[in-house]
Amino acid sequence: MKKILIIGATSAIAEATARCYAKEGAMFYLLARNEERLASLASDLKIRGALSVDYSLLDVKERANHEQELLRAKDTLGNIDIALVAHGTLGNQGACEEDPEVALLELETNAFSTIALLTRLANIFEKQSHGTLAVISSVAGDRGRASNYVYGTAKAAVTTFCEGLQARMFKSGVHVLIIKPGLVATPMTEGLSMPAFLVAEPALIAADIFRAIEKKIDVLYTPWFWKYIMIGIIHIPATLFKKANL
Numbered sequence: 001m002k003k004i005l006i007i008g009a010t011s012a013i014a015e016a017t018a019r020c021y022a023k024e025g026a027m028f029y030l031l032a033r034n035e036e037r038l039a040s041l042a043s044d045l046k047i048r049g050a051l052s053v054d055y056s057l058l059d060v061k062e063r064a065n066h067e068q069e070l071l072r073a074k075d076t077l078g079n080i081d082i083a084l085v086a087h088g089t090l091g092n093q094g095a096c097e098e099d100p101e102v103a104l105l106e107l108e109t110n111a112f113s114t115i116a117l118l119t120r121l122a123n124i125f126e127k128q129s130h131g132t133l134a135v136i137s138s139v140a141g142d143r144g145r146a147s148n149y150v151y152g153t154a155k156a157a158v159t160t161f162c163e164g165l166q167a168r169m170f171k172s173g174v175h176v177l178i179i180k181p182g183l184v185a186t187p188m189t190e191g192l193s194m195p196a197f198l199v200a201e202p203a204l205i206a207a208d209i210f211r212a213i214e215k216k217i218d219v220l221y222t223p224w225f226w227k228y229i230m231i232g233i234i235h236i237p238a239t240l241f242k243k244a245n246l
C-alpha cells in the first residue's frame with residue numbers, strides 16, 4: 001500500500017493519477033489551495049478505494065508555509081513513497097512581455113515554488129532512502145518558443161533542477177521522475193486552439209505516469225510521440241526557428 005503526497009492535487013492530471021493509485025488502496029495526503037475541490041477529491045478517492053485521504057491548504061507561492069505543510073504531510077503518512085508535484089499555471093505570454101512583475105510571478109508559481117518544495121522533499125526522501133519524486137515539467141521547457149517562453153523558461157528550470165536531483169538522489173536509492181506532457185485537455189488549456197489529434201486526455205497521461213513511477217523511468221514524454229516531436233523542434237536551425245510561428 002503506497003503512501004502518496006500530491007502537491008497541486010486538484011490539477012486534472014494529478015486527480016487522474018491519484019485515481020490510478022486509489023484503486024490499489026493507497027493512502028493520500030493532498031495539498032492544494034481550493035478547499036471545496038480538495039474535499040470533493042478526497043471523497044472521490046475514498047469511494048474509489050483509497051485507504052485514507054488527508055488534506056491541507058497550500059498556495060505554493062506562500063513559501064513560508066512549505067516547511068510546516070510538508071512536515072505535517074510526513075507526520076500523517078509516516079513515510080512518503082511517492083510525492084507528485086503537479087501545480088502550475090499557463091500564464092499569459094503577452095502580459096509577461098508587458099510587465100516583468102507578471103513574468104516573475106509566473107516563474108514563482110511554475111519554477112521557484114517547485115524548486116523550493118523539491119529542495120525540502122529531497123532532504124526528506126534522502127533520509128528515508130527510498131521513494132519516488134515525480135515532477136510535472138513540460139515539453140515547453142525543451143526549447144524556448146515565442147508563444148510561451150516565460151512558461152517554457154520555468155519548465156526548463158524545473159527539468160534541469162530535476163536532472164541534477166536525479167544524479168544526487170540516485171545514491172540514496174530515491175527515484176526522480178521528470179514528466180513532460182505535450183498538450184493535455186485540462187482547465188489549463190481550456191479555450192486554447194490546439195490541433196485535436198495532438199491533445200490527450202488526463203487519464204491517458206495518468207496511466208503513463210503510473211507506469212513510469214512503477215518502472216522507475218527517468219524522463220517521461222507523454223503521450224510517447226512528443227519525444228519525437230520535440231527532437232524535431234530542437235533540431236530546427238535557429239535561423240528558421242526565429243521565423244516560424246511556434
Ligand SMILES: NC(=O)c1ccc[n+]([C@@H]2O[C@H](COP(=O)([O-])OP(=O)(O)OC[C@H]3O[C@@H](n4cnc5c(N)ncnc54)[C@H](OP(=O)(O)O)[C@@H]3O)[C@@H](O)[C@H]2O)c1
Nearest residue numbers: 010011012013059060086087088138181183184186187188
Ligand atoms: N495541460 C497541458 O497541456 C500541460 C502540458 C504540459 C505540462 N502541464 C503541466 O501539468 C501540470 C498540471 O496541470 P493540468 O494540465 O492538470 O492543469 P490544471 O488542471 O489547470 O491544474 C493546475 C493546478 O495547479 C494549481 N495551482 C496553480 N497555482 C497554484 C498555487 N499558487 N498554489 C497551489 N496550487 C496552484 C491549480 O489550483 P487551482 O485550481 O486552485 O488554481 C490547479 O489545481 C502543471 O504543472 C502544468 O504546467 C500541463
